[in-house]
Amino acid sequence: MRPSASSLRVHERMVATRRSDTHIELRLRRLLHAAGCRYFVDRSPLPGVRSRADVVFPSIRLAIYVDSCFWHGCRLHGTWPKRNSEWWRAKLNDNARRDREVSRRLRRKGWLVFRVWEHDDMAASAKAIVAEVSLLRETTRRVSA
Numbered sequence: 001m002r003p004s005a006s007s008l009r010v011h012e013r014m015v016a017t018r019r020s021d022t023h024i025e026l027r028l029r030r031l032l033h034a035a036g037c038r039y040f041v042d043r044s045p046l047p048g049v050r051s052r053a054d055v056v057f058p059s060i061r062l063a064i065y066v067d068s069c070f071w072h073g074c075r076l077h078g079t080w081p082k083r084n085s086e087w088w089r090a091k092l093n094d095n096a097r098r099d100r101e102v103s104r105r106l107r108r109k110g111w112l113v114f115r116v117w118e119h120d121d122m123a124a125s126a127k128a129i130v131a132e133v134s135l136l137r138e139t140t141r142r143v144s145a
């Protein structure tokens with residue numbers, strides 16, 4: 001059964017996590033933007049894939065997801081809430097399974113999928129993404145030339 005939102009600790013945690021997700025994502029976007037990248041935000045990369053990537057580069061088929069340690073079950077910092085533990089375990093396992101499935105579907109369609117963890121160094125992640133973007137742009141140009 002779904003834990004009620006009146007379970008205050010859980011609710012607080014959800015709100016706090018959402019806030020920190022937004023914060024991390026903004027940080028990454030700011031870094032990418034400063035490096036000259038232009039992209040779409042919070043959109044589904046492919047029709048039929050019910051998942052919104054945080055940053056999308058449609059022309060080079062690059063999708064970036066920023067995953068929070070809690071919601072996406074990071075092996076280093078993911079924790080299992082003790083209360084309603086079964087529900088949480090199922091829920092968090094489901095999230096992880098959906099993440100893998102979405103990545104697989106996108107890759108099958110020729111997309112490159114980057115998953116950045118909340119605990120990753122955002123500056124380093126942004127740098128890697130920028131390098132990938134210019135590489136993909138170069139390749140795309142050569143193919144279409």
Ligand SMILES: [Zn+2]
Nearest residue numbers: 069074077119
């Ligand atoms: Zn983590």
